[in-house]
Amino acid sequence: MDTHIAYSFPDVAPPTHPLGQILGVRGSEARVALPAPALLEQSRATVGAFLCISAGPRRLIAMITEVESIEPSQPGARGFGAVARVDLMGEIVLDARDVASFARGVSVYPAIGDPADIIGPDELRLIYANTGEPSISIGSLHHDDTIEARVSLDNMLTKHFAILGSTGVGKSSGVSVILNEILDARPKLRIFLVDGHNEFGRCFGGRANVINAFNLKLPFWLFKFEEFVDVLYGGHASLDEELDILAEHIPIAKGMYLLHRIAQDRNSVRRVDPRRAGYTVDTPVPYVLQDLINLIDERMGKLENRATRMHYHRLLARIETLRSDARFGFMFENANVGGDTMGEILTHLFRLEPNGQPMTVMQVAGLPAEVVDAVVCVVCRLAFDFGLWSDGAMPMLFVCEEAHRFAPADKTAGFGPTRRALLRIAKEGRKYGVYLGLVTQRPAELDPTIISQCNTLFAMRMANDRDQSLLRSAVADEVANLLAFVPSLGTREVVAFGEGLPLPARLTFKALPADRVPRSETFEHSDFDAGQGQERAFVKLVVERWRAASGGPRSITDEPTAAEIEAPLRMNPVPGFDRAEAQTGPTHDRPEPDVSSRALPTSAFSRIEQIRAQMLRRGRTSNA
Numbered sequence: 001m002d003t004h005i006a007y008s009f010p011d012v013a014p015p016t017h018p019l020g021q022i023l024g025v026r027g028s029e030a031r032v033a034l035p036a037p038a039l040l041e042q043s044r045a046t047v048g049a050f051l052c053i054s055a056g057p058r059r060l061i062a063m064i065t066e067v068e069s070i071e072p073s074q075p076g077a078r079g080f081g082a083v084a085r086v087d088l089m090g091e092i093v094l095d096a097r098d099v100a101s102f103a104r105g106v107s108v109y110p111a112i113g114d115p116a117d118i119i120g121p122d123e124l125r126l127i128y129a130n131t132g133e134p135s136i137s138i139g140s141l142h143h144d145d146t147i148e149a150r151v152s153l154d155n156m157l158t159k160h161f162a163i164l165g166s167t168g169v170g171k172s173s174g175v176s177v178i179l180n181e182i183l184d185a186r187p188k189l190r191i192f193l194v195d196g197h198n199e200f201g202r203c204f205g206g207r208a209n210v211i212n213a214f215n216l217k218l219p220f221w222l223f224k225f226e227e228f229v230d231v232l233y234g235g236h237a238s239l240d241e242e243l244d245i246l247a248e249h250i251p252i253a254k255g256m257y258l259l260h261r262i263a264q265d266r267n268s269v270r271r272v273d274p275r276r277a278g279y280t281v282d283t284p285v286p287y288v289l290q291d292l293i294n295l296i297d298e299r300m301g302k303l304e305n306r307a308t309r310m311h312y313h314r315l316l317a318r319i320e321t322l323r324s325d326a327r328f329g330f331m332f333e334n335a336n337v338g339g340d341t342m343g344e345i346l347t348h349l350f351r352l353e354p355n356g357q358p359m360t361v362m363q364v365a366g367l368p369a370e371v372v373d374a375v376v377c378v379v380c381r382l383a384f385d386f387g388l389w390s391d392g393a394m395p396m397l398f399v400c401e402e403a404h405r406f407a408p409a410d411k412t413a414g415f416g417p418t419r420r421a422l423l424r425i426a427k428e429g430r431k432y433g434v435y436l437g438l439v440t441q442r443p444a445e446l447d448p449t450i451i452s453q454c455n456t457l458f459a460m461r462m463a464n465d466r467d468q469s470l471l472r473s474a475v476a477d478e479v480a481n482l483l484a485f486v487p488s489l490g491t492r493e494v495v496a497f498g499e500g501l502p503l504p505a506r507l508t509f510k511a512l513p514a515d516r517v518p519r520s521e522t523f524e525h526s527d528f529d530a531g532q533g534q535e536r537a538f539v540k541l542v543v544e545r546w547r548a549a550s551g552g553p554r555s556i557t558d559e560p561t562a563a564e565i566e567a568p569l570r571m572n573p574v575p576g577f578d579r580a581e582a583q584t585g586p587t588h589d590r591p592e593p594d595v596s597s598r599a600l601p602t603s604a605f606s607r608i609e610q611i612r613a614q615m616l617r618r619g620r621t622s623n624a
């Protein structure tokens with residue numbers, strides 16, 4: 001598509017009756033004399049309106065920031081009734097072939113007496129619709145709804161964006177508009193959406209893989225120490241004595257896992273001391289939870305001091321409780337099946353082999369509330385680290401709804417590591433091809449450093465004063481004038497500004513077809529009106545969610561489980577992940593058989609126990 005329109009000056013020569021005239025210029029600010037009453041709605045010269053000033057062969061675009069009436073009888077008023085202060089924001093330039101385009105900033109200044117007029121549709125189209133860069137169309141201009149509003153993809157993505165506004169004003173729908181457009185324009189960009197209310201499952205046609213509480217698989221060993229601890233203590237304060245025990249034994253359990261692998265490889269002659277395998281608590285390599293439990297248990301058995309033993313005892317009880325809690329199945333069930341599955345998990349989470357689905361919608365609403373922060377932290381960190389270690393080879397957009405919850409301004413609230421993970425993407429993500437899109441209904445409660453890194457902002461209706469003043473403080477003065485509209489914007493209406501747009505704009509997001517509007521899909525009431533037996537499936541789903549949220553078993557009858565009802569959403573094995581793993585996994589190249597004690601035949605189990613005992617003995621002697 002040719003993004004330039006032929007635009008030669010004779011066609012849009014300054015009107016014969018210009019609205020106003022330049023009275024004075026100071027830096028990038030000018031004063032324009034205007035007639036007092038404006039007759040037509042489109043030509044009302046109000047604050048926030050754009051003027052087009054003919055400065056010799058150039059057309060300068062300016063925004064009105066202040067209007068004041070003057071006495072027509074005043075000397076120099078020459079029949080004008082008002083004076084407007086304007087900011088010069090950009091200019092329309094012609095290239096060698098007389099093709100016009102808009103550029104930010106001005107290279108010349110207007111002179112006294114230059115004619116000024118309300119901007120016309122041709123100029124608006126040139127600025128907002130024919131940006132000349134790869135862009136997506138997100139809606140239409142408020143000034144003139146026949147003109148598309150386009151945002152520059154590269155600027156919006158690489159410098160992060162945020163959508164801000166009260167509940168119900170159309171933020172989530174805006175996300176659907178933007179992401180659907182990006183999916184069309186950039187089919188290779190991976191998109192990861194954290195869906196706090198499980199409402200995006202159907203918004204992207206078949207292009208998104210939906211991960212939910214039933215099919216999420218995030219083995220405990222992928223959690224960093226602080227993340228694991230957060231889950232272990234349900235977000236409450238942890239006990240230092242117990243943390244010390246954990247921190248001491250997790251690296252050994254990791255070393256033991258390495259040993260299992262070496263033991264399985266008959267050709268290997270290497271012998272490794274699990275204590276000296278070089279792993280830290282945070283090295284993302286697998287270990288077997290039972291190993292950790294055994295190690296702690298064994299140590300406990302050697303302790304004399306009753307109080308110290310108590311810490312071991314409590315810690316073990318905590319781990320056991322967590323492991324047997326069905327709600328945490330996503331971390332512990334089959335966590336060691338397939339061996340080192342890190343590559344497989346990354347491939348699946350981040351659609352590294354998209355198979356027509358370059359996007360992941362991660363629905364967190366069904367997860368136990370106290371782990372949501374840790375889970376979001378893990379995926380956010382993995383997204384960044386994958387970008388880092390792959391040198392940004394596979395660019396990814398990480399979109400997070402309810403961002404104030406994960407990165408609250410109040411440093412004592414929320415889970416610190418999640419804030420840091422988001423902050424890391426916000427600050428450094430662009431270097432590694434990891435981009436951020438944030439959505440929040442409480443901008444004032446979102447970490448200000450993170451907001452300040454979002455260089456394209458979509459401000460929707462906001463009633464709260466704190467939110468509005470935060471927004472105003474974040475922007476240049478001329479934009480602050482546009483923000484005056486924010487409390488009165490309608491649904492779908494946005495004041496958009498920043499790097500992604502040539503100039504700030506008041507626009508309306510596209511109307512989405514019904515099937516792309518985000519809505520909670522767990523209970524689609526209409527589905528249950530007609531069908532026989534559907535009601536039972538519905539009730540079953542309700543009971544199951546209820547139990548899952550309160551820690552009961554997922555299903556105790558032989559009726560189909562909700563997981564089966566949602567079968568198409570289930571995680572499929574990812575074939576041929578070896579390649580991806582070879583790049584990301586530590587030192588091994590082949591998936592391994594299950595080494596968890598539960599799944600092993602007794603003979604193999606006792607063999608491993610022998611090796612473990614040997615290893616522990618050796619570890620102890622070498623430590624002594």
Ligand SMILES: Nc1ncnc2c1ncn2[C@@H]1O[C@H](COP(=O)(O)OP(=O)(O)O)[C@@H](O)[C@H]1O
Pocket residue numbers: 165166167168169170171172173174177491492509510511512513517518519
């Ligand atoms: N772009 C849009 N296209 C169609 N309907 C919309 C659009 N924006 C908002 N709506 C309507 O407004 C309702 C609320 O929008 P939503 O995006 O859920 O708001 P928010 O996320 O800000 O709470 C939607 O359910 C839908 O009916």
Ligand SMILES: [Mg+2]
Pocket residue numbers: 168171172173
């Ligand atoms: Mg929403």
